[in-house]
Amino acid sequence: MNEIVLEAASLEKSFGGRGLLPWGKGKRSLQAVRGVDLQVRKGETLGIVGESGCGKSTLARMLVGLSEPTGGRVALSGRDVAEMRRNARSELRRKVQFVFQDPLSSLNPRKTVRQILEAPLDNLLRMPRDRRRERVAELMQLVNLRPEFVDRHPHEFSGGQSQRIGIARALAAEPKVMVLDEPVSALDVSVQAQILNLLGDLKQRLGLTYVFISHDLAVVEHLCDTVAVMYLGNVVEHAPAEEIFRSPRHPYTHALLQSVPTLGRRSDPDALSEGELPNPAAPPPGCAFAPRCPRARDDCRQARPPLERMADGHLAACYYPLAREAGKDASQA
Amino acid sequence: MTAIAQRASGRRRRSGRPGIWARLSRNHLAVVGLGIVAGMCVLALMTPLLPLADPNATDLAARLKRPFTDGHLLGTDQLGRDMLSRILWGARVSIAVGAVATIVAATIGSLIGIVAGFYGRWLDNTLMRGVDMLMAFPYMLLALAIVAALGPGLLNALFAIAIVNIPFFARSVRGVTISLVRLEYVDAARMSGLGNGRILFSEILPNVVPVIVVTMSTTLGWMILETAGLSFLGLGAQPPQADLGSMLGDGRKLAITAPHVATIPGLVILVLVIGINLLGDGIRDVLDPRLKSGALSRPRAMTEVAPAAMSQPERSAHSNAALALDRLSTEFRIGHDVYHATRDISFQVAPGECVGIVGESGSGKSVTAMSVLGLVPTPPGLIAGGQVVYQEENLLAAPLPRLQQVRGGQIAYVFQDPLTTLNPLYTVGDQIAETVERHQGLSRRDAWQRAVELMESVHIPDAAGRARAYPHELSGGMRQRIVIAMALANDPDVIIADEPTTALDVTIQAQVLKLLDELRRKHNAALVFITHDFGVVSEICDHVQVMYAGEVVESGRVQDVFERPLHPYTRRLMSCIPQLGRGRNPIAAIPGLPPAVNDLPPGCPFAPRCDVATAACTPRPISLAPHGEGREVRCIRPGESPA
Numbered sequence: 001m002n003e004i005v006l007e008a009a010s011l012e013k014s015f016g017g018r019g020l021l022p023w024g025k026g027k028r029s030l031q032a033v034r035g036v037d038l039q040v041r042k043g044e045t046l047g048i049v050g051e052s053g054c055g056k057s058t059l060a061r062m063l064v065g066l067s068e069p070t071g072g073r074v075a076l077s078g079r080d081v082a083e084m085r086r087n088a089r090s091e092l093r094r095k096v097q098f099v100f101q102d103p104l105s106s107l108n109p110r111k112t113v114r115q116i117l118e119a120p121l122d123n124l125l126r127m128p129r130d131r132r133r134e135r136v137a138e139l140m141q142l143v144n145l146r147p148e149f150v151d152r153h154p155h156e157f158s159g160g161q162s163q164r165i166g167i168a169r170a171l172a173a174e175p176k177v178m179v180l181d182e183p184v185s186a187l188d189v190s191v192q193a194q195i196l197n198l199l200g201d202l203k204q205r206l207g208l209t210y211v212f213i214s215h216d217l218a219v220v221e222h223l224c225d226t227v228a229v230m231y232l233g234n235v236v237e238h239a240p241a242e243e244i245f246r247s248p249r250h251p252y253t254h255a256l257l258q259s260v261p262t263l264g265r266r267s268d269p270d271a272l273s274e275g276e277l278p279n280p281a282a283p284p285p286g287c288a289f290a291p292r293c294p295r296a297r298d299d300c301r302q303a304r305p306p307l308e309r310m311a312d313g314h315l316a317a318c319y320y321p322l323a324r325e326a327g328k329d330a331s332q333a
Numbered sequence: 334m335t336a337i338a339q340r341a342s343g344r345r346r347r348s349g350r351p352g353i354w355a356r357l358s359r360n361h362l363a364v365v366g367l368g369i370v371a372g373m374c375v376l377a378l379m380t381p382l383l384p385l386a387d388p389n390a391t392d393l394a395a396r397l398k399r400p401f402t403d404g405h406l407l408g409t410d411q412l413g414r415d416m417l418s419r420i421l422w423g424a425r426v427s428i429a430v431g432a433v434a435t436i437v438a439a440t441i442g443s444l445i446g447i448v449a450g451f452y453g454r455w456l457d458n459t460l461m462r463g464v465d466m467l468m469a470f471p472y473m474l475l476a477l478a479i480v481a482a483l484g485p486g487l488l489n490a491l492f493a494i495a496i497v498n499i500p501f502f503a504r505s506v507r508g509v510t511i512s513l514v515r516l517e518y519v520d521a522a523r524m525s526g527l528g529n530g531r532i533l534f535s536e537i538l539p540n541v542v543p544v545i546v547v548t549m550s551t552t553l554g555w556m557i558l559e560t561a562g563l564s565f566l567g568l569g570a571q572p573p574q575a576d577l578g579s580m581l582g583d584g585r586k587l588a589i590t591a592p593h594v595a596t597i598p599g600l601v602i603l604v605l606v607i608g609i610n611l612l613g614d615g616i617r618d619v620l621d622p623r624l625k626s627g628a629l630s631r632p633r634a635m636t637e638v639a640p641a642a643m644s645q646p647e648r649s650a651h652s653n654a655a656l657a658l659d660r661l662s663t664e665f666r667i668g669h670d671v672y673h674a675t676r677d678i679s680f681q682v683a684p685g686e687c688v689g690i691v692g693e694s695g696s697g698k699s700v701t702a703m704s705v706l707g708l709v710p711t712p713p714g715l716i717a718g719g720q721v722v723y724q725e726e727n728l729l730a731a732p733l734p735r736l737q738q739v740r741g742g743q744i745a746y747v748f749q750d751p752l753t754t755l756n757p758l759y760t761v762g763d764q765i766a767e768t769v770e771r772h773q774g775l776s777r778r779d780a781w782q783r784a785v786e787l788m789e790s791v792h793i794p795d796a797a798g799r800a801r802a803y804p805h806e807l808s809g810g811m812r813q814r815i816v817i818a819m820a821l822a823n824d825p826d827v828i829i830a831d832e833p834t835t836a837l838d839v840t841i842q843a844q845v846l847k848l849l850d851e852l853r854r855k856h857n858a859a860l861v862f863i864t865h866d867f868g869v870v871s872e873i874c875d876h877v878q879v880m881y882a883g884e885v886v887e888s889g890r891v892q893d894v895f896e897r898p899l900h901p902y903t904r905r906l907m908s909c910i911p912q913l914g915r916g917r918n919p920i921a922a923i924p925g926l927p928p929a930v931n932d933l934p935p936g937c938p939f940a941p942r943c944d945v946a947t948a949a950c951t952p953r954p955i956s957l958a959p960h961g962e963g964r965e966v967r968c969i970r971p972g973e974s975p976a
Contacts, residue, residue, distance in 0.1 A: 051838035066520055090526050098524050106517035110539045116525075123526030158926055169525065188693040189865065193909035193922035215838070222911035222920065242916065259843035261868030262913050263895050269843035277808060292840075 002042040005077055005209055006063060006096070006177050011036045012071030013058050030281045032058040034233035035072065037307070040177070045203065045210040047224030047241065049217060049256070053280060055233040056213045057101075060181045063211060064098045065089075076177070090124050097170035101182040103162035107154035113140075113165055114150045120172040139168040143198060160191035164198070171202070179211040184219060196223060217260050221245050226313075229253045232280060232288035235307060239314040249310045249321040252289045270294075287318070295320050356619050363615020369608025377425040386415035388422040389573040397591045410580075410594050411587060420601055423575035428605070430491050430569075430576075431557035435549050437495035438556075442502025443545050449503070450510025451533050461507065468500045476559065480568045487576070490569035494559045502548055509544045513537050543620040550613035554606040561602055577602050632710035635733050636663075636703075641718040643730040654681035654722070655859035656705070656744070656827045661719035663697075663704045666712070670931040674700040675883045677957070678719070680876075684826065687853060687860040689874030689891065691867060693906075695927060697883040698863045702829050706740050723827070742772045745820035749832040751812035755804040761815045762788070762800025768822040787818040791848060810841035814848065821852065828853065829861045834869065846873050867910060871895055876963075879903050882938035883930050885957060889964035899960055899971040901946075902939045937968070944975040 014029040033055040040046045050056045061067040063074055065085045074081040076095055084092040100106035107116060117136045121127045127135060140147050143164040154162055163183060170178055183199070184192040200223065203210060214220050220227055220241070227244045229237040229252065237250040248254045251271075258271035272292050278284050287305050290296040300319055307317045311324065357363055386405075392413035400408040400416070407416035449460040467475070479493035513519065514537070522536045563569040564578025572579070577598045584595025646659070659679050665672040675697035682688040690698045703709045705721050706728065721728040728739065740746075748754050755764060765784035769775055775783065781800070788796035791814040804812055813833060820828055830849065834842040850873050853860045862874055870877050870891060877894050879887045879902070887900040898904040905923045912918075925942040928934065936951035937943070943950070949969060957967045 051840065061520075064524070066523065093524055093526050098520070100517040100521060102517055106521045108518045108522070108536055108540070119522065119525035119527060160926070166521070169521065173525075189867075189910050190693060190906055190923040191926070193911075193920045194924070196911070196920065197922050216911075217839070218911040218913040221913060221915070222917060245914065245916070255840055257913065259839040260913050261843070261846070261866065261872040263867055263871045263907070265871075267843045267846070267872060269840075269847045272840055272844070 002044070003077075004039045005042045006038075006040040006211065007075045008036055008038040008059070008063065008072065009075070010072035011038075011059070011062060011069050011074060013055070013062060013067070014070050031233055031283070032280070033062070033069075034283075036230075036233075036235050038228060038235065038238070040209060040211055042176075042209055043207060044225040045212055045223055047220035047227040048211065048213045048230060049215065049220050049227060050230035051215060051256075051277075053232075053277070054230040056215075056230050057181055059230070060098070060179050060211065060213050064096050064179050065092050066098065093120070094124050094173050095175055096177040096179065097173050097175035099163075099166050099170050099178060099180040099183045102186055103159050103166055104154065106166050107162055109154055112151050112153055113145075116154075116165065117150075117169055117172055120169060124173045135172070139172055142171060142202070143168045158191070159187050160194060163187065163195055167195075167198070167202070171206070175208070177209045177211070179213070181213045182215065183212075185214065185216060192219075199223065217245075217256060218262075229256070232278065232283060234288065234304075234317065235315075236289065236318070237314075237316045238307065239310075239316075243311070243314055247322075247324050249314065249316040249324070250289075250318045251293050251295050251320075251322060253316075254322055255292075295322075353619050357615050360615045360618060362611045363618070366608045366611025366613075366615060369604060370612050373424060373428065373605055373608065376421060377428050380421045380425050383421070385418040385421065388414060388418040388575045390414060397587070397594070399591075400593050400597075407597055408591075408593050410583065411591070416594070416597060419575040419580060420577075420597060423577045423580055423598065424601060424605065426487065426570060426575065427557050427560055427577045427602075430487060430494075430560045431553055434491045434495040434498070434556045434560070435553050437491070438498035438552070439502050439545055439549050441495070442499040443506045443541070445499065446503040446506030446508075447510050447533065447537060447541060450507040451514055451529070451537060453511075453514075457507075461503070464500045464503045467496070472497045472559075473562065476563060477566075477568065480563060485568045485571060487564075487570050487574070490560060490563040493563065494556055497559070498552055498556060501552055502545065505544055505548050506541055509541050510537060513540055547613075547617045547620050550616040551610070554609035554613065557609070558602070558606055632712070632714075635707035635711075635736055636709040636714050636716050637711040638707070638716045638729050639718060642716050642720065643727070644720065645727050645730065646720055646722045646725060653683055655684045655686075656861070657681035657720075657722040658701070658705070659720040659722060661701065661704055661721060662717045663700050663709055664715055664717050666715060672931045673883050673933060674714075674930060675704070678878075678885055679957075680878050680885070680888060682827070682859040682861055682876075684859055685853060685857045686876070687850075687862055687874045689870040689877040690861065690863045690880060691865065691870050691877055692880030693865060693927065695882075695930070696880040697930075698865075698880050699831055701880075702746075702831050702861065702863050705829060706744060706746075707736055708740075708746075738772075741768060741819075742823045743825050744827045744829065745823070745825040747813075747816050747820050747828065747830040747833045750836050751809065751816045752804060754816050755812060757804055760801050760803055761807065761812075765800075765815065765819050765822055768819050772823045783822070784818075787822055788815070790821065791815075791818045791852075793818075808841075809837055810845060813837060813841075813845055817845075817848065817852070821856065824856065825858055827859045827861065829863075831863045832865070833862075835864070835866075842869075849873065867895070867907060879906075882927050882933065884938070884967060885965075886939070886967045887965070888957075893964060897972065899964065899966040900939075900968045901943045901970075901973075904974070905944070945970050945973050 011033055012035055013033040014031045016029045036059060048056045048059065062069050065081045068082060081092060114136055117139055118132050121132045121135055136150060137147055140150060145161065145164050184195050187195060196219065202208065212220065212223055224241045227239065227241050228235045229250065231252050237244060237248065237253045244253060248257060255271040258268040261267050273294050278288055278291060284290060284301065286301040286303055290300040297320065305317045305319045307315045310316050310321060394413065395409050396411055396413040398405050398409040402408060405415050407420065409415060445460050445464065449457040476493040476497050479496060480489050483489040519532060519536055522532050560569060561578030561581065564576045565582040567582060570576030570579045580598040581595055587594050661675060661678040663675045665674055678701050680688060690701060692698045700709060704716055716729055723744065728736065755761065762781060762784045765787055766780040769780040769783045785796050785800050788800060793799050793811060793814055834845050837845060846869065849860065864870060874891050877888065877891050878885045879900065881902050887894060887903050894903065898907060908921050909923055911920055923942055928938050934951060936953055937955050940946040940950040955967050955969055957965045960966045960971050
């Protein structure tokens with residue numbers, strides 16, 4: 001098994017609750033990420049799946065050091081990311097890079113593609129000017145963009161082309177790990193397929209490790225080796241992709257899989273009870289999914305179930321997990 | 334890649350949208366303002382070169398001469414100085430002081446605003462509370478206090494005015510900076526290794542400049558007035574220096590005996606400031622991104638319809654359809670370009686049936702839906718041809734009152750984002766009740782009762798209580814249920830749902846789809862369902878229309894189309910969607926991009942990306958032809974795969 005390159009340990013992030021004045025201090029904070037443990041091994045693609053508000057984007061920003069955790073730590077090849085962020089920022093940026101969700105708003109409208117791609121070469125790699133020119137041309141080729149596009153501005157590109165520029169910018173720093181936050185969700189299906197194939201191809205050619213954040217289960221199944229499912233700031237299930245899609249153990253994962261409309265299969269909205277997503281500022285004391293869970297019992301509402309080992313490499317946080325292979329018929333029919 | 338090149342070269346050619354200068358010149362008042370300002374500036378610059386009398390040379394023998402006397406075109410003042418010369422020298426001083434004060438205020442104010450907005454937290458608090466303190470004083474009093482402290486004089490007046498105006502720049506620049514800091518490209522710059530200082534000056538500042546320019550153009554006139562005001566009070570320009578404000582002040586005492594001494598500088602100030610303000614408004618209109626997008630231009634209450642689309646349908650042509658579209662074409666005219674958003678859309682939907690319209694963004698599916706009830710904004714939209722037949726009537730030919738009766742009544746819409754569809758200021762119960770009241774003439778109390786019933790029918794738990802909730806108090810799924818309840822309020826014959834579940838999470842989407850399916854069966858309503866998601870189509874629809882570049886390329890029963898797609902676009906689109914349960918199967922992407930609809934090829938628009946295209950595909954349009962039972966396809970090689 002390969003070494004662990006990126007690791008999160010009891011990672012937490014809360015927003016708000018910190019007023020400037022003494023009487024503002026009592027405000028309740030919103031816990032976006034509530035104690036997440038993750039390990040990403042070299043060369044693998046970890047998918048992080050969840051619905052809006054589950055904390056997956058906040059988690060992604062902490063993994064690359066764009067935002068500081070309020071608890072726990074992120075380690076990159078064993079080194080603390082918070083520490084690197086303070087003392088070795090450019091080394092951190094060289095090792096782990098980020099691809100943003102919105103391809104247009106992640107490109108400065110007043111810069112040319114060349115300026116955008118040269119920034120990391122200049123600031124992170126201290127590359128001399130003539131070498132930068134060559135490298136920009138290589139990067140354009142790597143993401144299948146025509147070399148003459150290099151002096152244009154972002155508004156002249158379509159969404160898919162803009163996302164290629166975003167990927168090229170991340171690759172410019174020659175990172176080992178790429179964290180991709182919903183990189184294809186703003187794109188049309190035919191363009192999405194082009195970008196997914198490009199990402200798969202790049203990973204193989206450059207030996208990259210991906211953390212792929214998405215709400216689209218089919219895309220995650222297509223691309224990822226292992227998958228972590230998040231619900232309200234927690235990882236509720238973590239397993240190899242094949243395993244999680246064939247036989248989910250957590251009722252939420254099962255409900256998620258059953259809800260995806262798929263050609264030739266009717267989805268099953270009854271995998272969920274009619275309950276509502278709890279308010280993240282005031283989560284219920286027990287399992288956060290209990291109010292919507294058809295299997296929930298009293299003890300689920302009292303204490304939060306820990307992430308436990310269900311089978312080899314398969315973790316789930318549930319007191320009453322689904323039996324193994326239970327989801328098989330539904331997902332293959 | 335050829336398609337990309339074509340598209341890119343098409344964009345390079347001309348954008349169709351007029352440039353900055355063209356847009357400014359379309360605003361006639363701004364052109365007048367520009368003329369005044371330019372004329373004044375030229376005169377002010379040329380003043381030292383003109384053959385004018387010395388503005389400060391007194392000649393008591395020739396005092397208070399009326400205008401148009403020999404040698405003094407505008408007369409003389411109480412010391413016999415030539416008014417024309419003093420006006421020109423004075424305007425020179427006023428414009429210069431106003432402009433310099435604007436630049437000083439803009440520089441300092443923008444710096445404060447950009448730093449406060451970028452760093453936030455305590456620095457923002459400290460800086461902005463300081464700015465608030467400046468604003469807490471009446472501005473003239475503050476200027477007076479500053480001049481009083483520094484002593485009278487033009488330079489001190491300039492400082493006073495600049496300081497007084499710093500808050501305007503600081504506030505507007507801070508506001509824009511805060512919205513820019515949250516954009517992803519600032520984070521992207523961080524990931525590229527840029528430090529805070531570089532991000533501030535190379536990423537944020539260039540995007541703030543338009544706001545600074547707009548604020549400068551709108552405050553310049555104000556600054557000139559304030560300079561004149563201070564000089565009028567004797568705190569600005571000191572005698573004998575001419576300045577428009579001090580001339581006005583001098584002339585005030587002579588208002589009865591020699592009105593021209595005060596009137597002429599007053600008029601000059603008036604014309605100059607009006608000119609600057611008109612120009613400033615014009616510049617703001619050109620540079621403000623919201624105005625640029627045309628978002629503030631008010632569309633008409635219904636889409637403009639070309640005479641070709643006004644004909645009445647033949648009787649019984651669509652006898653069993655709840656709604657029928659016949660060769661509907663809608664276009665957008667922007668600048669010199671015509672965007673053919675939809676062309677020749679024909680389909681019908683029977684009571685209780687669901688027809689899906691599926692396609693990628695820009696394929697024209699939403700425009701089709703909006704055209705049905707004339708909801709496409711005009712300008713720039715125009716329904717160029719075709720018919721929308723509802724109860725043997727062409728709705729395109731219907732007058733506005735008739736359309737308004739049908740809208741929300743017999744034909745109802747459900748849009749993508751429930752938060753923008755619902756009014757945040759009213760409770761959801763009020764909003765449903767209002768729809769019921771307007772169309773059914775029920776009393777307030779009965780309408781409210783009906784609203785609660787409708788909310789129960791879309792499975793909202795505790796409907797009576799939730800009816801008193803405001804939209805922001807409900808979750809996305811609940812809000813979309815409210816919108817669906819509103820659509821059902823008047824027992825519609827047709828429901829048009831435009832991406833109703835796209836903004837929802839999958840688990841919520843499944844529930845909303847189930848609800849829509851149940852309701853159309855229960856109410857026997859025809860459902861037109863627009864989506865980009867094939868999975869959703871197969872979930873809920875009976876028939877499907879696949880759209881590409883404004884045309885229907887294929888239609889038929891959902892099962893038939895998905896089991897055996899006939900058009901190469903459908904076939905390839907389906908094979909490039911990752912399907913749940915298929916593991917890591919490779920997906921075959923379609924190369925290239927859809928064509929721009931203002932620059933369509935003569936033949937099949939998919940041909941450049943197609944793997945079975947031949948030379949016969951490109952020269953002329955291909956028509957939608959029947960192919961087997963209940964199916965139509967717009968392709969000369971239907972169902973073929975590459976060898």
